Each structure stands twice: as C-alpha cells, then as structure tokens.
Amino acid sequence: MIDTTYSSSNTDCPPNLLLDGALGYSSLSPKRISIGRYSTDIRQAPIIDVFDTAEMVVLPRYSLPETIQIRDSESIEAVKSFRTLEDDWNGYGATKPSEAAILNSIRLIRNIENSARFKVDICYPLDNGGIQIDISAPPFDYELEVFDDSFELLKFNQSNSLIDTVTLPLDTIDYIAEYFQ
C-alpha cells in the first residue's frame, strides 16, 4: 500500500526513508537523487516509487547506544595484577600468589565493597602464596589473610593491638560483610 509522499523539502521526512533507501550515506559529492513514495506497510518490502528529484541530504550516521562498561574497583584490579608475579617476587624468596587465593580475594572484595560501609585500603600478597586485604571499619581495622581453602580475619584496635582472630571456611565469603556489622 502506497500511502505517503515525501520530497527533500519535506522536513518531516522520516529518517527511515533515507536509511531504507541507503541514500544518505554516499561518499560522493552531493548529487541529484530520486526520492519518491514508500510503503509504510511493514508486511511489504520497501518500495521506492520515483516521482521527483532532490539534492541529497547527508544525515548524521546512525549511532548505536553507548556501551555500558562495568569497571572493577582499584582493589580488584590490584589483586588481578598479582597474576603477573613470579616466585621470589619480593626478592626474599616469596611464593607467587595462588590462583585460588586470587579468586577468593576478588570474591571477598566484591562482597565487602557491595556493603558500601567498609573500605578496602590495600591488598598485598603474602609471601606464602596468600593475599592480605586491609579493611577500615572504624573504630577497628581488619586484616583478611586469604588462602586457597580458607581465610583468616584479624581485628585490630586503633592502637594496632590484635583483639580477635577468626579462621573462616570459604563458604562464609558471601556473608563476610555481616561480620563487620
């Protein structure tokens, strides 16, 4: 069904007319082109019925919606960077961080950061293949020592005195933020 007629002077010309006709993206200099009627019946293939001529209008290229990128926090990026360390990374004979400790640490940090109440200060590899995560949760500071199959939580007061030590199984990682509350 042919139901509409447009010309280049028609500012209401829907962009899909030119897009469907592939007329708006020529790299050639402006030239005379034909614009005619098209079908709005989606059951039919586009139909160009030439009846007039007009100057080509170069339209802005149709752009896709912006991609949303979810970036990891600096702490997680730091832990990921530990994968590049080799044995003796500290010059004193340290073992490189294990992949399991890295993955466990990332999971822990995500859970801690999702709580939004606590801040991961710094992550640093231990010399035995584990990873330490330092956390501020005033009035206390915490150190999490993360290993392949468990992690240990150390609680310090502001005088740096150790006031509690808890060894936790891996299945408590997802609930770690609750410990600080």
Place this chain on the structure above:
Amino acid sequence: MTTQAEPEIHTITDEDTLHRRVKRIPNFITNGRITSAVFKISKLDLDNALSVNLERLVDDIYTTFDIDTHALVKIKAAVPISLGCECKHTPLPDNYAHSSIYNITTRQQARQLAASAIAFTSLDISGGPSSGT
C-alpha cells in the same frame, strides 16, 4: 696458611635505624600507611630472620637498593626491640651492613612494625617522614 679476619660485629641499639628494601610493585602503601604484610614473614629470609641493613654502616645507600624498582623502609631498632625481637648485625661478604631481625612471630608484631616504619620512594632518603609516601 692464612685465615681471613672475621668482620667486626656491631651491637644494634635502640638508637639505630634499620633499612628494609621493598619492591615498589605491588604497591604496599595507602594513605601513608604501610601494610603489615610487608613484615609478615612466613618464609623467613636468610638465617630465619628479616633481612635489613644497619643504616650507620651503609656507605652508599644506592648500592644497597635500586630506587627505580624499590622503596626503602626505615624503622628505628627500638621498635622491634621493644616488641621482643632481637636485632643483630649479621654481615655478608658482599654487604657489611646486613643485619637481621629475629623472632617476628606474631601478626601484632608485624602490624606494629609497619605502623612505626616510614617508606621512602624518592631520592631524598635522608629526610624525615615528609619524604615518605
């Protein structure tokens, strides 16, 4: 047959300052605070102790570490001594200033050592805490 003379061994006192080399990467400082992981020694250094250098015996600081890749962590010997650690001058053939801190066995010791230490990452390593990061 001649024997090589034993090097003179110095006594480390509370007034002495000790140096520890720490690689700049991974980063070990946040908001001027050194992570205690730097002092957690499970795989003990030479002679089952934390390797350091005795500052007053260091002739040329730049021969003991590479400022481009390492930071220098300074700590007063009084700190480990007060925590029950033993500090000994343990010279090596290629490093007369080499010393050792023995008996770092607890996490609290490591944390308090870190809290008292100052890290220097610039060439001005003779200054005070303001030179640290």
